[in-house]
Amino acid sequence: MSGDGSQYVGQQILGAGLVIAIDGPSGAGKSTIARLSAAELGTNFLDTGAMYRALTWYALRQGADLNDPSALAMLAYSIPMQVEAFAHAPRILIEGRDVTRLLRGEEVNRAVSQVSAVPGVREQMIARQRQIIQAAKASGRGIVAEGRDITTVVAPDADVKILLTASPQVREQRRARQQGAGSDSVAARDFADSQVNNFTTPAPGVELLDSSDLDEQETMEAVVAIVGRAFQARQG
Structure with missing residues (x-):
């Protein structure tokens, strides 16, 4: 635990089944x-990107044609995956x-963008992600879920929605240190992501958190503080 403030927020939300959604650009x-x-x-934790990576790994092992959207969508439907x-x-x-x-291997790095861009794949993965989120909510434990479209598509009704960002320079440095991040630059990922999502302006109801000058601990504490304020506002 980081301190009394975070502990207090954790105690406050105990049993509330909060859904906390975090999105943002590459390297954030x-x-x-x-x-x-x-x-x-x-709470529970969901890395939606890891699910797409798992599907990509499975598709490669199955020898699936990555240029066949229908085959990939069917694989996303039938994959025996447990999160x-x-x-x-x-x-x-x-x-x-x-x-x-x-x-996080290079083979998956090279293919995951292609697999995750297939509409049928996204439809199946989003359905699975929503089931995981709903189960955590219903249990009272709640969940922190992250992903590039988590606040706008997967969980637009989340109790807390945060757009986590940082300057391009900071994100490039962080991505370079990230194991299995791939060789593409932050600028390249930003361009690709911008075709689908806007990561510069938070959507209505989404709180912007710029972590350029924060370390991991400070950023985590800022997220917890946002959750605490949102919960208090809801209670009031």
């Missing part, structure tokens, strides 16, 4: 900050096998 630190925040708050949404040890299993550590 969404996965790390979402996982740390979930651990601090005592364990625990903040301290999140895992993805396929056919009972833990593949979490296999999802």
